[in-house]
Amino acid sequence: MSSLPETEILPVLQWEEGDAVRSMRWQSESGVNPPRRVVIADDTMSADAAFRLASEGTGLLWRGDYQNARQLLQAMVRRIERKPRKTADAPRDAFNLHRQAQSQRARTLGMLLMEVSADYTLALRRAPDIRQACNEAYGAGSTPFVVSLREILGLIGAHEWRKTxxxxxxxxxxxxxxxxxxxxxxxxxxxxxxxxxxxxxxxxxxxxxxxxxxxxxxxxxxxxxxxxxxxxxxxxxxxxxxxxxxxxxxxxxxxxxxxxxxxxxxxxxxxxxxxxxxxxxxxxxxxxxxxxxxxxxxxxxxxxxxxxxxxxxxxxxxxxxxxxxxxxxxxxxxxxxxxxxxxxxxxxxxxxxxxxxxxxxxxxxxxxxxxxxxxxxxx
Missing domain, CATH: 3.40.50.150 (Vaccinia Virus protein VP39)
Known part of the structure; x- marks a missing residue:
């Protein structure tokens, strides 16, 4: 990653996997704190279960197929969109409700997590090559980290915009x-x-x-x-x-x-x-x-x-x-x-x-x- 002052303390995500307690640097472009609770998720997790856990603030560290993770994220989006939207007559109140809904949506969808290696690769089946997108956004890599799938998709989209x-x-x-x-x-x-x-x-x-x-x-x-x-x-x-x-x-x-x-x-x-x-x-x-x-x-x-x-x-x-x-x-x-x-x-x-x-x-x-x-x- 790009160089940082020695006094800056990088956030760390900690979780249990197998019989070990693991930890890794947390990456969030929006400055969101790492979730306090993390569970391992894979292709066997249902969209309903994933949405319930994410809504509660539980991070879902993905170990399954990358494309299945994207489909799971889309299923979570559909569940959010099914919820009735709060409305207000006053424009200022409508704006505040809109921002609150955006914030809650971002928090929930940001709970589907990926582990990225120091050289910006994803060790998942059918995972795309995100090395150039990460280098463009973050600079040269140095340490592995955990990041939300939403941020990865943002990196990929930005790379395509930059290219075309x-x-x-x-x-x-x-x-x-x-x-x-x-x-x-x-x-x-x-x-x-x-x-x-x-x-x-x-x-x-x-x-x-x-x-x-x-x-x-x-x-x-x-x-x-x-x-x-x-x-x-x-x-x-x-x-x-x-x-x-x-x-x-x-x-x-x-x-x-x-x-x-x-x-x-x-x-x-x-x-x-x-x-x-x-x-x-x-x-x-x-x-x-x-x-x-x-x-x-x-x-x-x-x-x-x-x-x-x-x-x-x-x-x-x-x-x-x-x-x-x-x-x-x-x-x-x-x-x-x-x-x-x-x-x-x-x-x-x-x-x-x-x-x-x-x-x-x-x-x-x-x-x-x-x-x-x-x-x-x-x-």
Whole structure:
């Protein structure tokens, strides 16, 4: 695994198998603690028994056929979906119930466990080769560990996305997301960046670059130099890789920074997480922003980093407003308190499947969602 400070204590999973007590390092991308109780599971375990044990918080360490484990996980999903969903009239309550249900679902399904060797192999019948997917996500291996099957499936899916890429219409090419880096699947906000009038073409900052897609789009539009920032090391690597693929590394510099790089620019762009709530995994930091930390930080620091007559572009969904988690008045107050004014606003409606899915728990809010590019200037 990637190197860690000597003082960091890695979580350990312990279980009984045969006549011995065994233990192994625990791996959880979402930071979930290892289950306190573990039983050995194989092809003879029924879906009902597995679901009951997992619902009670018992880990199921799999020793059977890999493909049978995948089928068992799907059977557990079906049992969760059969349960009546709690509903609420108030949007905020509906959101909280939705998050609770998501959390419980993740805990239950995360109880089906796999042992992975130090070289990232699975010693199971019909197991796939996950070595490259693990190396891409975790770095070089060093010690065996136990991880949930769900996380393994996530690794495999992320590897396929990274390999094949995601088509970006406004770029006219593909972006290759890394594991743990949010994929730019919602193209409507990128089209706003493609359509907004540029205040200058000399320099731009892209704050929280992620895959580097906005930085690439700005460079493609003719901005001569772009400085893209992110705190996450995976995002830094991902953005640099994508910009190299697009032959833009000579025009886009990617640096690790908390929000702003040094200096000033005539254009500063930020697409912060749009929902003020706590994320439950690394990738959810692109969606959930506790107390609107990144949004507030961007607005409060914008004035000091904008060149004269410069613009700050805030790209933000209003979903939080429809969920009653933040009001439009609060957003406007943040802008005013930061010494900024609104020049103009470009709006678009989402085209992703959830926006029209009436069965979605948050459909009432999603159906009214608007994503905006706020053109901001120093007041």
């Amino acid at each position: 890429g995601v088509e970006i219409a406004s770029l006219g090419t593909k972006i290759h997301p890394y594991y743990g880096v949010f994929s730019p699947v919602r193209g409507e906000y990128l089209q706003l960046v493609a359509d907004a009038p540029l205040p200058a073409r000399s320099l731009a900052f892209d704050i929280g670059t992620g895959t580097g897609v906005i930085a690439a789009l700005l460079a493609q539009r003719g901005v001569e130099q772009v400085v893209a920032t992110d705190l996450d090391t995976r995002a830094i690597s991902c953005a640099r890789d994508n910009l190299s693929r697009l032959d833009l590394r000579d025009r886009v510099e990617v640096i690790q920074a908390d929000l702003f790089p040094p200096g000033k620019a005539p254009l500063i762009v930020c697409n912060p997480p749009w929902i003020p709530a706590r994320p439950s995994s690394a990738i959810e930091h692109a969606i959930y922003d506790p107390d609107s930390r990144m949004l507030r930080g961007f607005l409060q620091g914008l004035k000091a980093h904008l060149a004269p007559q410069g613009e700050g572009w805030l790209i933000l969904s209003d979903l939080a407003e429809h969920l009653q988690l933040r009001t439009r008045e609060e957003l406007l107050q943040m802008i005013e308190a930061a010494g900024l004014s609104v020049i103009a606003r470009l709006d678009t409606r989402p085209v992703h499947a959830r926006a029209s899915d009436a069965s979605d728990a948050l459909h009432a809010a999603r159906s009214r969602e608007v994503t905006s590019l706020w053109r901001l200037a120093v007041a």
